[in-house]
Amino acid sequence: MQLLITPLAAFDLEEIGDYIAQDNPIRAGTCLAELRALCKKICLNPAGYRRRPELSDEVGHFSEQQYFSGES
DSSP states (O other), X not given: OOOOOOHHHHHHHHHHHHHHHTTOHHHHHHHXXXXXXXXXXXXXXXXXXXXOTTTXXXXXXXXXTHXXXXXX
């Protein structure tokens, strides 16, 4: 499976980074790098993640609570 970040998803990631950067510019960069790494991890083991057929037959899903709790 190949990772494809659509233009809309790339825009969303930039918006997320900009939002995080308001409080912590360094963490914004590392957070986005971690998100991209997790997406690549899905590509390496797609069977290990929940499918999202309502989005696409090739979309995998993971939940990373750390990003919403303010931990770093």
